[in-house]
Amino acid sequence: MKEKIKEQFKQRFGTDCVTYASAGRINLIGEHTDYNGGFVFPGAIDKYIMAAININGTDKVRVYSMDMDAYCEFGLKEEDAPQEQWARYIFGVCRETIKRGGIVKGFDTVFAGNVPLGAGLSSSAALESCFAFALNDMFNDNKIDKFELAKIGQSTEHNYCGVNCGIMDQFASVFGKKDCLMRLDCRSLEHEYFPFHPEGYKLVLLNSKVKHELVDSPYNKRRESCERVAATLGVETLRDASYTMLADVRDKISDEDYRRARYVIGEKQRVLDVCDALERGDYETVGRCMFETHDGLSRDYEVSCEELDYLNDVARECGVTGSRIMGGGFGGCTINLVKDDRYDNFIATAREKFNAKYGHEPEVINVIISDGAHKVED
Numbered sequence: 001m002k003e004k005i006k007e008q009f010k011q012r013f014g015t016d017c018v019t020y021a022s023a024g025r026i027n028l029i030g031e032h033t034d035y036n037g038g039f040v041f042p043g044a045i046d047k048y049i050m051a052a053i054n055i056n057g058t059d060k061v062r063v064y065s066m067d068m069d070a071y072c073e074f075g076l077k078e079e080d081a082p083q084e085q086w087a088r089y090i091f092g093v094c095r096e097t098i099k100r101g102g103i104v105k106g107f108d109t110v111f112a113g114n115v116p117l118g119a120g121l122s123s124s125a126a127l128e129s130c131f132a133f134a135l136n137d138m139f140n141d142n143k144i145d146k147f148e149l150a151k152i153g154q155s156t157e158h159n160y161c162g163v164n165c166g167i168m169d170q171f172a173s174v175f176g177k178k179d180c181l182m183r184l185d186c187r188s189l190e191h192e193y194f195p196f197h198p199e200g201y202k203l204v205l206l207n208s209k210v211k212h213e214l215v216d217s218p219y220n221k222r223r224e225s226c227e228r229v230a231a232t233l234g235v236e237t238l239r240d241a242s243y244t245m246l247a248d249v250r251d252k253i254s255d256e257d258y259r260r261a262r263y264v265i266g267e268k269q270r271v272l273d274v275c276d277a278l279e280r281g282d283y284e285t286v287g288r289c290m291f292e293t294h295d296g297l298s299r300d301y302e303v304s305c306e307e308l309d310y311l312n313d314v315a316r317e318c319g320v321t322g323s324r325i326m327g328g329g330f331g332g333c334t335i336n337l338v339k340d341d342r343y344d345n346f347i348a349t350a351r352e353k354f355n356a357k358y359g360h361e362p363e364v365i366n367v368i369i370s371d372g373a374h375k376v377e378d
């Protein structure tokens with residue numbers, strides 16, 4: 001990819017360039033925990049957005065997207081974001097950097113990527129983080145701290161793309177490290193690296209390619225349930241709740257709220273258990289926790305759907321070590337930890353059975369935990 005981008009840059013702009021990249025991400029465990037003050041556990045993957053960049057001595061940014069085969073330019077003093085969605089991410093990153101007192105000068109860039117779009121791997125965060133990192137390196141002597149780079153990406157989504165996301169995706173893309181997952185405490189925003197190098201296993205996503213749009217926002221309803229239980233318990237978020245506390249208020253809350261809270265409390269503990277297991281290199285426990293998360297999301301939190309439950313069932317039948325829904329639910333991917341010798345059979349079976357039942361094959365996306373935002377050396 002690097003050679004292709006550099007060649008395209010040379011053709012279009014005729015100057016030398018520097019290359020940067022940032023990654024998409026997975027979240028191994030810790031779902032619907034962010035707004036409950038809990039933990040998430042993401043890692044950057046070997047799927048990137050890569051950009052060749054050079055300062056152009058003007059106050060304009062000139063961008064060519066290889067994947068969209070489209071060109072766009074915008075001024076750095078302009079308030080109006082470009083029409084093209086893909087260019088708004090870059091525009092937003094420039095604006096948000098300037099807003100924070102960072103320096104941005106005119107530049108030329110050609111970029112491309114291989115993070116699947118809209119599959120739940122956060123190609124948008126990869127795009128933002130790539131440019132946030134590049135602007136920091138090229139114009140700001142790397143003085144903007146890494147957490148601020150993640151926030152530049154997050155604010156870009158909020159202010160220029162209409163997506164009210166949390167910080168996890170950009171955090172993972174900026175902070176990602178090869179063979180490491182990161183436990184992010186969504187309350188204190190502290191993070192810690194844990195080794196993830198599953199020798200003898202593969203990590204593979206199956207994208208169901210379905211998305212069920214529901215009438216009244218289930219996401220908001222889940223949040224409200226959690227807030228109601230926290231209020232009944234007299235704690236700020238469910239981060240501070242335990243099973244015992246929940247049992248004490250059982251007759252004061254609805255059965256539905258009870259089950260929602262039971263999932264969140266369990267999930268908080270599972271992230272911690274997975275971290276302990278990884279320190280021992282115990283991937284069987286990691287897998288067990290993934291299955292438990294799936295069951296919790298499906299039965300207690302009720303954010304699964306038929307297609308994802310089916311993929312999870314197939315995983316169990318094929319002796320997969322761990323499998324669960326990844327992301328908010330109601331569609332998207334499952335993430336699977338599979339022993340090498342079970343992998344071929346699992347993939348073949350999942351393709352065949354899913355296709356027979358739903359009329360299309362799931363998309364197979366193999367991932368390796370890799371570095372996040374970085375300068376690509378020549």
Ligand code: ADP
Binds near residue numbers: 068087114124
């Ligand atoms: P995701 O879950 O992958 O982040 P989003 O809808 O949030 O999905 O972001 C996808 C958008 O990001 C695309 O519509 C496009 O505007 C931009 N994008 C992602 N990857 C690329 C790419 N390789 N080239 C151009 N734009 C991209």
Ligand code: MG
Binds near residue numbers: 123
């Ligand atoms: Mg996105």
